[in-house]
Amino acid sequence: xxxxxxxxxxxxxxxxxxxxxxxxxxxxxxxxxxxxxxxxxxxxxxxxxxxxxxxxxxxxxxxxxxxxxxxxxxxxxxxxxxxxxxxxxxxxxxxxxxxxxxxxxxxxxxxxxxxxxxxxxxxxxxxxxxxxxxxxxxxxxxxxxxxxxxxxxxxxxxxxxxxxxxxxxxxxxxxxxxxxxxxxxxxxxxxxxxxxxxxxxxxxxxxxxxxxxxxxxxxxxxxxx
Ligand SMILES: [Zn+2]
Numbered sequence: 537x538x539x540x541x542x543x544x545x546x547x548x549x550x551x552x553x554x555x556x557x558x559x560x561x562x563x564x565x566x567x568x569x570x571x572x573x574x575x576x577x578x579x580x581x582x583x584x585x586x587x588x589x590x591x592x593x594x595x596x597x598x599x600x601x602x603x604x605x606x607x608x609x610x611x612x613x614x615x616x617x618x619x620x621x622x623x624x625x626x627x628x629x630x631x632x633x634x635x636x637x638x639x640x641x642x643x644x645x646x647x648x649x650x651x652x653x654x655x656x657x658x659x660x661x662x663x664x665x666x667x668x669x670x671x672x673x674x675x676x677x678x679x680x681x682x683x684x685x686x687x688x689x690x691x692x693x694x695x696x697x698x699x700x701x702x703x704x705x706x707x708x709x710x711x712x713x714x715x716x717x718x719x720x721x722x723x724x725x726x727x728x729x730x731x732x733x734x735x736x737x738x739x740x741x742x743x744x745x746x747x748x749x750x751x752x753x754x755x756x757x758x759x760x761x
Contacts, residue, residue, distance in 0.1 A: 540750040547743035554732075554739035561732035562601065562714070565625035568618060568724070571719050576630030583634040583711045584612070596620075603629050605636035607651065612637055623724045627656040627717055631708035637705055639700065646699040657693035660686040668751060680755045684748070690746050693739040701737045705730040714759040 574582075580594045597603070598614035605612050612633045618626045639647040664686035671679030708730060712718045718726055 538751050538754075541755075543746045543750045544743075547739075547746045550739045552645065552734045556651050558601070558732045558736050561729055562625050565628070565725050565729045566623045568624045568725055570622055570624055570627055570698075570722060573622050573715055574717055575622050576614050576619050576626040577620065578676055579627050579679070579717050580612050580614065580634040580716075581713055582631045582636060584633060585637055586711075586715065587641065589637060589641050592641075599647075601629075603633050603659075605640070605761045607636075607640045608639075610637070613670060615638070621728060623666065624718070624722055624725040625729045626711060628656070628708060629733070631712045632704050632730060634711065635704035635707035636700070639704060644700075644703065646696055647701070648695065650696045650700050653689070653693045655659075656689045660689035660693075664690065672754070674757040675758060677755055677759045680751070681760055684751045684755060687744075687748060687751060690743045691741075694737070695743045697737055698734075698741060 537632055569587045577594050577596070584590070584592045584594070584700050593609070593611045595611055595613050596619040599615055600617065602615045603613065612630075614630055614633065617623075620626075636647070638644075661692055664683045666683075667686065668680055668683030671681075671683055709723065709726060712726060713720075714725065716760070
């Protein structure tokens with residue numbers, strides 16, 4: 537029995553909880569129409585224009601909660617429910633993605649740091665576990681350690697993602713209020729949606745950290761054998 541597997545239990549519970557939380561909260565506020573009645577695409581466009589960012593496109597992308605900002609093509613991509621929706625959930629997510637575009641435009645440091653981590657994190661997430669498993673099969677602490685270094689890059693990426701996400705949501709609330717897209721009594725609803733979304737990133741980071749702790753313990757055990 538590998539007792540280090542116990543470390544993964546809180547990680548699994550938290551990640552399931554965060555997925556349930558974002559789905560239920562998003563769906564709940566998708567049914568709450570904003571008083572002003574503008575849709576997500578208009579909100580994103582207005583926020584971009586008011587920040588002088590006329591070169592950033594706003595497009596519809598298929599899927600649910602597939603919304604993202606693509607810095608390479610300078611495009612805010614919104615899922616159909618967000619793009620055309622006038623709900624508090626739609627406006628919150630649209631403004632959040634526009635918030636990422638503002639971060640990019642302003643050279644917001646945590647976003648730049650995150651971007652430089654992307655290639656390393658991609659290599660790390662592809663190669664770390666095959667190398668770790670190979671290390672465990674061969675009983676080779678050095679293989680295991682290489683895998684751990686690679687996985688550390690993934691963990692660091694997950695951690696730098698957190699300030700980027702929190703900041704985009706803060707900007708979203710500020711922009712929605714500044715342009716009068718949401719009334720004061722609607723702020724709480726939008727905040728709940730964005731907090732639930734942020735929780736999924738927190739859960740991913742905690743899960744990654746717990747995985748890393750587990751790998752450290754395994755490499756210690758292997759080193760002593
Ligand atoms: Zn985001």
